[in-house]
Amino acid sequence: MLLLLIFLAKLTECKIFSSTFSLTPDDSWEYLSKFAMTIGQGEYSIKAQLVGPINKDSNDNLSIVSNIYIDTTWIDVPYLTDCKEKENLANRDAILLVPRNGQWSNTIEGRLKQNVRTRFWYFALSMCDVKEKYKVRVEIHFLNSNGEEFSAEDIGLQYVYPLILIIYFVFLFRNMLSIIWKFEKNDDIAINLVIFNGAIFTQFGAIFFKVIHLWIYWYNGKGFLVFDILHQVLEVISAIILTVLFILIANGWTLKYRDFPDADIYIPISMLIVSINLIVVAVGKISDDAYNKYTEYEGISAFFIVFFRILSWCWFIYVIKDLDNDRNKKITDFVFKFKVIVSVYFWSMPFLVIFSWVFEPYARKLIIALLSNLIQVIVFFYTAHLFSEKSQFYKISTLSKSVLPGSN
Structure with a gap:
């Protein structure tokens, strides 16, 4: 049984983070997750889906910003209160076009490189100009530089x-x-x-x-x-x-x-x-x-x-x-x-x-x-x-x- 589990473990793909949260006029920026990448080049992909309110007949999209911060930049982010200020500090950002009809958005893929030491990367979503409450489901896939799905603290x-x-x-x-x-x-x-x-x-x-x-x-x-x-x-x-x-x-x-x-x-x-x-x-x-x-x-x-x-x-x-x-x-x-x-x-x-x-x-x-x-x-x-x-x-x-x- 243990040998079988070890064999199955070798077939791994990546860490998967999945969560549902709300973006509102009073809370338009949301921290999602963190991942520690070892020296080398890791990978990530992120997509989002509107949970509510959904208009199944709509062809419009919500524009939600994906924000990624390296640990040295992240230090200041939790102490900021303004959504735009938090967005401006992001080391990397991209737009997720989230359909109002409840389908999944486009998938943003990227690579995170660290040459000197293991680094933590922090992920967040924001919608600074949001006018009403939206409930959003997000899914992030991580793959570390060494090919493992474990964040560095779990390796x-x-x-x-x-x-x-x-x-x-x-x-x-x-x-x-x-x-x-x-x-x-x-x-x-x-x-x-x-x-x-x-x-x-x-x-x-x-x-x-x-x-x-x-x-x-x-x-x-x-x-x-x-x-x-x-x-x-x-x-x-x-x-x-x-x-x-x-x-x-x-x-x-x-x-x-x-x-x-x-x-x-x-x-x-x-x-x-x-x-x-x-x-x-x-x-x-x-x-x-x-x-x-x-x-x-x-x-x-x-x-x-x-x-x-x-x-x-x-x-x-x-x-x-x-x-x-x-x-x-x-x-x-x-x-x-x-x-x-x-x-x-x-x-x-x-x-x-x-x-x-x-x-x-x-x-x-x-x-x-x-x-x-x-x-x-x-x-x-x-x-x-x-x-x-x-x-x-x-x-x-x-x-x-x-x-x-x-x-x-």
Whole structure:
């Protein structure tokens, strides 16, 4: 199946952007999309169609201007309010003759050349003398200089994520074998292992859907939006499961007591956090192609993701303070290391986002994808070791104590 998808991906044509928007007397200029071209010569084509109001008997056309800006020029455009001023700054423009009868306009084709470095190109449509409201559908095809349909910030992700998927698959398979072995040995499955592997499984599912989305995108230039959303949703759920697990341990579960704490407290809180994060993901998807957004961790949605990470860390630090003051030196020694590792996990995303700003905008997405998943894998390995019978944590925890009748 994977080999078939790789083969289909080689048949790619170009990225396809499609959207519907309105041009009105008060809003006669509309940003459409951006595309990062690598060094060389890329291609684009653009056409438009009137959605409403349509006069099927008319032979007249609307004249809509296609505006294209290079990144160095674009810097000033968002701050301008006058439509004509925005048009005058365009590095390239052309007239789209859009039939009033609802048919597609002429197609404008062009090439975009960059000799020194990767450049972002920004696309917009305008109709500065518009007298009434028109609803317009526009379609743009992009093809990068290297022959790929991916914008420069996405190049490489189609190889990185399959590698990450393999790592998670091996890790999940290994853990499942361990659970089966422990069940056969003790005739019992520890709830901490179920929760932990739930986090791994949902993260594996997230990466799986991301890989499929990228390969479909590689093939048809559009991808499959549902898979991309599932990737983000499952990633959020995995992070929350891991967060709850760490907070439970910090609160003394498995160290001070064996029974699972009151689910009436943790489950509603977890569901509330999941719901809020899903709303944040939805808001983030709406603004995915914003002119000032180069990764998933920018804009208002990124602020909330970082905010919840920091808030979770504060919750973790608050509940672990009792273990910090424990008289058992073995516990306090473990708690210090545990607190450091978990703090690195919670703060990794805020620091990665800030660190990514050092790089060019087109490189940030790949940097964050690589480093965030590397940290995630390290944390998963650490937690797996934590629950293994060879770890210091296991030896001082209630997990090492038998629950069989008559045991000491």
